[in-house]
Amino acid sequence: MPDTAHSAAAFPATSRAKQIRVWDLPVRLFHWLLVVTILIAFLSSEEESALAPWHIPAGWITAVLIAFRLVWGFVGGEHARFADFLKPGRIGHHLASLFSGKPERSIGHNALGGVAIIALLGTVAGIIYTGATMQGDAGEELHETLGNILLGLIALHVIAVIAMSVLTKDNLIRAFVTGRKRADQHPGISDARPPASVAIPIAAVAMGSAAYGITLIDPVAFVPGAHAEAGEAGGGEAGEDGDD
Ligand code: HEM
Numbered sequence: 001m002p003d004t005a006h007s008a009a010a011f012p013a014t015s016r017a018k019q020i021r022v023w024d025l026p027v028r029l030f031h032w033l034l035v036v037t038i039l040i041a042f043l044s045s046e047e048e049s050a051l052a053p054w055h056i057p058a059g060w061i062t063a064v065l066i067a068f069r070l071v072w073g074f075v076g077g078e079h080a081r082f083a084d085f086l087k088p089g090r091i092g093h094h095l096a097s098l099f100s101g102k103p104e105r106s107i108g109h110n111a112l113g114g115v116a117i118i119a120l121l122g123t124v125a126g127i128i129y130t131g132a133t134m135q136g137d138a139g140e141e142l143h144e145t146l147g148n149i150l151l152g153l154i155a156l157h158v159i160a161v162i163a164m165s166v167l168t169k170d171n172l173i174r175a176f177v178t179g180r181k182r183a184d185q186h187p188g189i190s191d192a193r194p195p196a197s198v199a200i201p202i203a204a205v206a207m208g209s210a211a212y213g214i215t216l217i218d219p220v221a222f223v224p225g226a227h228a229e230a231g232e233a234g235g236g237e238a239g240e241d242g243d244d
């Protein structure tokens, strides 16, 4: 049973708003690094781009980030855990609160957000897979299509984050930077349980293994410009003949 009596109520409105810890630092770092690597992957995706040598390394670094997130979903802080936000049974309830015009605040990710997270991470994983196994124009087309789907999901995600922040007056973006939310807006909620004590070593091993596994598939995975086929002009139409 949560102890609700003293957190918000005992503080007069004039005192500085009390904050509760919600998001652990690694999950926030993960998110903003993911934004950077995906931005680089998009900016570098055209052969003519000055950033083209970085496309494949950025994609592989993204893969290492995804490996981190999979593990962190089991050992991370309370609201970073999959069990905390993958709640299919609550999606209906959440939608009802949205359509009632009074969406409820959520301390961690809400149930619909959980679906968005799986869609975002799943699409990113699909892009990495199709990038790594790309052979010929058909493979590239699938990779690009998933890239376009990801752009749509990101637009939806950012719109949803802003809309929920406005509708619930709970600044989600600030919270995902500082890790904290205002206690008075979440009465009865206490600081999130921190990550497991072995979480950092486990995550480090997962990321190290992922990076090592990637170099077994692609020895120059993290070397910018080492992949001639991604940055090189010429010979690109070689797959044209006999493609049915
Ligand atoms: C490449 C673009 C982006 C991708 C792939 C992405 C993906 C994600 C993912 C996977 C999560 C879940 C975090 C976790 O628990 O691991 C998340 C949460 C979040 N993202 Fe993004 N994101 C992107 C861009 C942005 C941008 C530009 C913003 C700010 C405007 C933003 C704001 C947030 C916020 C506030 C949350 C937490 C939402 C909540 O309170 O439940 N994201 N994002």
Ligand code: HEM
Residues within 6 Å of the ligand: 038, 041, 042, 045, 046, 047, 055, 056, 058, 059, 060, 062, 124, 127, 128, 131, 132, 133, 134, 140, 143, 144, 147, 148, 150, 229, 230, 231, 232
């Ligand atoms: C999140 C990661 C990634 C994103 C968002 C992404 C996105 C894209 C996009 C939008 C294109 C443009 C396709 C076109 O216009 O023809 C592209 C091309 C390509 N991508 Fe990725 N990609 C990612 C990761 C990867 C990875 C991990 C690899 C390989 C291991 C890879 C290999 C390639 C190659 C070889 C091309 C063709 C480039 C060219 O025609 O010059 N990508 N990618």
